Amino acid sequence: MKVSFPHMGNAYIALSSLLSNLGAEVIVPPRPTRKTIDIGALHAPEFVCLPFKVNLGDNLRSLQMGADTLAMVSGMWACRFGYYGRVQHQILRDAGFEFDSILLGRDGIGYVYNKFRPTVEGNLTLGWFRAFRHFKRKAEAVDKLEIKSRQIRPFEGRRGSTSRALTEGLSLIHEAPSLEQIDAALSGALGLLEDVELDRDREEPLRIAVLGEIYAVLEPSLNFDIERRLGEMGVMSYPVMSVYKWLFRPLKTDPRITIDEYRARRIAKPYIAYVLGGEEHQTIAGTINAARSGYDGVLHLYPFTCMPENICRTILPRIESEFDIPVLNLCLDEHASPTGVATRLEAFVDLLRQRRRKRPPARIMKARS
Amino acid sequence: MVKVGIPRALSYYRYFPFWKSLLEGLGAEVVVSRHTGKHLLEDGVRHCVDDICVPVKLFYGHVLDLVDKVDYLFISRLVSVEKGEGDTYTCPKLIGLPDMIKSSLSGLPPIIDFVVDVQNMPLKSSAKRLAGSFGVTGARAKRALGGALEVERLYQAELLNGVPPEEAIEAVLSNGGGNGSGSRAGPERTGGGDLNIALVGHEYLVFDPFISNNLPRKLERLGANVSFITQVPSAVVEEELARYPGISWSYEKELLGAASHFLSRDDIDGVMLVIGFACGPDSIISEIITREVRTEKSPPLMTLVLDEHTGEAGVATRVEAFVDLIRRSRTRTTAPDPN
Ligand code: SF4
Ligand code: SF4
Numbered sequence: 001m002k003v004s005f006p007h008m009g010n011a012y013i014a015l016s017s018l019l020s021n022l023g024a025e026v027i028v029p030p031r032p033t034r035k036t037i038d039i040g041a042l043h044a045p046e047f048v049c050l051p052f053k054v055n056l057g058d059n060l061r062s063l064q065m066g067a068d069t070l071a072m073v074s075g076m077w078a079c080r081f082g083y084y085g086r087v088q089h090q091i092l093r094d095a096g097f098e099f100d101s102i103l104l105g106r107d108g109i110g111y112v113y114n115k116f117r118p119t120v121e122g123n124l125t126l127g128w129f130r131a132f133r134h135f136k137r138k139a140e141a142v143d144k145l146e147i148k149s150r151q152i153r154p155f156e157g158r159r160g161s162t163s164r165a166l167t168e169g170l171s172l173i174h175e176a177p178s179l180e181q182i183d184a185a186l187s188g189a190l191g192l193l194e195d196v197e198l199d200r201d202r203e204e205p206l207r208i209a210v211l212g213e214i215y216a217v218l219e220p221s222l223n224f225d226i227e228r229r230l231g232e233m234g235v236m237s238y239p240v241m242s243v244y245k246w247l248f249r250p251l252k253t254d255p256r257i258t259i260d261e262y263r264a265r266r267i268a269k270p271y272i273a274y275v276l277g278g279e280e281h282q283t284i285a286g287t288i289n290a291a292r293s294g295y296d297g298v299l300h301l302y303p304f305t306c307m308p309e310n311i312c313r314t315i316l317p318r319i320e321s322e323f324d325i326p327v328l329n330l331c332l333d334e335h336a337s338p339t340g341v342a343t344r345l346e347a348f349v350d351l352l353r354q355r356r357r358k359r360p361p362a363r364i365m366k367a368r369s
Numbered sequence: 370m371v372k373v374g375i376p377r378a379l380s381y382y383r384y385f386p387f388w389k390s391l392l393e394g395l396g397a398e399v400v401v402s403r404h405t406g407k408h409l410l411e412d413g414v415r416h417c418v419d420d421i422c423v424p425v426k427l428f429y430g431h432v433l434d435l436v437d438k439v440d441y442l443f444i445s446r447l448v449s450v451e452k453g454e455g456d457t458y459t460c461p462k463l464i465g466l467p468d469m470i471k472s473s474l475s476g477l478p479p480i481i482d483f484v485v486d487v488q489n490m491p492l493k494s495s496a497k498r499l500a501g502s503f504g505v506t507g508a509r510a511k512r513a514l515g516g517a518l519e520v521e522r523l524y525q526a527e528l529l530n531g532v533p534p535e536e537a538i539e540a541v542l543s544n545g546g547g548n549g550s551g552s553r554a555g556p557e558r559t560g561g562g563d564l565n566i567a568l569v570g571h572e573y574l575v576f577d578p579f580i581s582n583n584l585p586r587k588l589e590r591l592g593a594n595v596s597f598i599t600q601v602p603s604a605v606v607e608e609e610l611a612r613y614p615g616i617s618w619s620y621e622k623e624l625l626g627a628a629s630h631f632l633s634r635d636d637i638d639g640v641m642l643v644i645g646f647a648c649g650p651d652s653i654i655s656e657i658i659t660r661e662v663r664t665e666k667s668p669p670l671m672t673l674v675l676d677e678h679t680g681e682a683g684v685a686t687r688v689e690a691f692v693d694l695i696r697r698s699r700t701r702t703t704a705p706d707p708n
Pocket of ligand 2: 422423460647648649
């Protein structure tokens, strides 16, 4: 079985490890670029949301690279994401590709579990257990690297050195085959990041919370590598979500994530009374929390026509004024230009710098809860 | 008497007779916004996020039309509208509608946030809660609810007969709100034309004459008999859906079931899928309809995307082209199906 799946930030590292430990040959498509999006958009319905188009582009690449099985989460969701796999796979079949689908969620646990019976050597349950441990260990390692690089990037002496170290570190983890080797790769990778030359005399960086639709926040090809851009502008970014949370939230194995979700829902409740099926609670609560913790601003990212985030965008101006926190909305689609985004980002950062000069940082906001 | 305003948009097309009758039974006067027009739509567009769907923009326009005229604004929150197995929802925007309105418009009268969430709470409880907020309880509340349910039942019967919503509303509300038989206003719709065309799309698009550019009329003028999804009984929809499981948006299920029904009928010559620009659920379901439901044997299927910029001329051209296509393909088939 040559299995592949669409990208979502650095999730491919943990996902490849899961699948290869289940005995599958894993095909990882190249990280998506604007070109991937264009290819995806060519085959996708015109006004479907952008992550659909990126995923579809990834799938096309995978099939060209010889994948014979495409995996995707699917099933009953309140939002379009729940139907991505079903529609994408149909589009690809209509285009003449032949492959096997694993629609996790729609196909049922039993089906997916047994799917790997032929590929797992020995006991299937043990195989899954082993695969899950590797998956988890890699996801955690990647998360640690992402956090670390975020913390040092605004201080790097030479522009781009953090990202280079991060890329190298990530590939160490990606290639580590055993649990011990993952641990060793992690310390090696952290070492690489520690070696990045820093200029600690810089002024306190601006602090910006990054939130919105989850792909828009976590997938660099979709958001023009926003995290790196911000860091290289000397800004400390705080994404409300992470690939780790995205992977483990549905599994409900990590109580920290469950508690965080519960809290976010509670904070967002006065503004959004019911579940909408996206990241709306994290968007609203994240903005309020950013104001309360004295961040300088909020960057709200979402794909063109994204339903839950359109609702958030409608509500955010009110929160912006009630909690006195500047919010920049960036609506992303396949036509968005990198220069346009860069210009708006620079203007926003300038505004925040001026604002910071007028008031001391880390002021704790008093606002109604 | 307190005046309660109901916007003529979105859930209006489903529930207006019910709400009006209920509110009147509770002693309120109901005011409906005017029909959609250029200014009303522009007002809505101006107060909305650019990339939100047209029907929500229209809803905003209708809310703004009522603001100075009423003491309360009635805004529904449709969370779930189907009982039955599995989680079902409406679209996120229908769930978050009151939240959006409350947070983005200023100077609004107080809002009656009417929750329809039948998976977790019977409609009766929502209605009772509303009655309570009007200080009406006991037998009077019960009577108001009973009357309202009866009117809604008559309304649905009219729709099933093929009467368009505005006419059906008039029919059921003009004869005393609930005990007359509204069915006399149901004319036989099919007749006259030489073509049968089915319109599949949300009622708030298809039946808003302004945004749809009078689509049903246009088709009729071109010699078509028009069928609507409101004419497809829910049992038929359910049956069709058995072949396309796994959708949890209730209203999209209706579109899917109706499309499947129309596409398999040999007396239907063409199906028009009417979808709103920037509508999330439609972007998925239209793809499922064209890829999973349509077969080689299906009658021609056309997708018409409507937005606030779609002009009269644009719709006319597309509709004429579609009707031409059907007529031409017909003359080419020498032996038409016996039906
Ligand atoms: S949350 Fe937004 S981007 Fe994600 S599926 Fe829903 S509409 Fe699409
Ligand atoms: S179903 Fe579509 S048209 Fe209706 S409110 Fe939702 S997004 Fe808008």
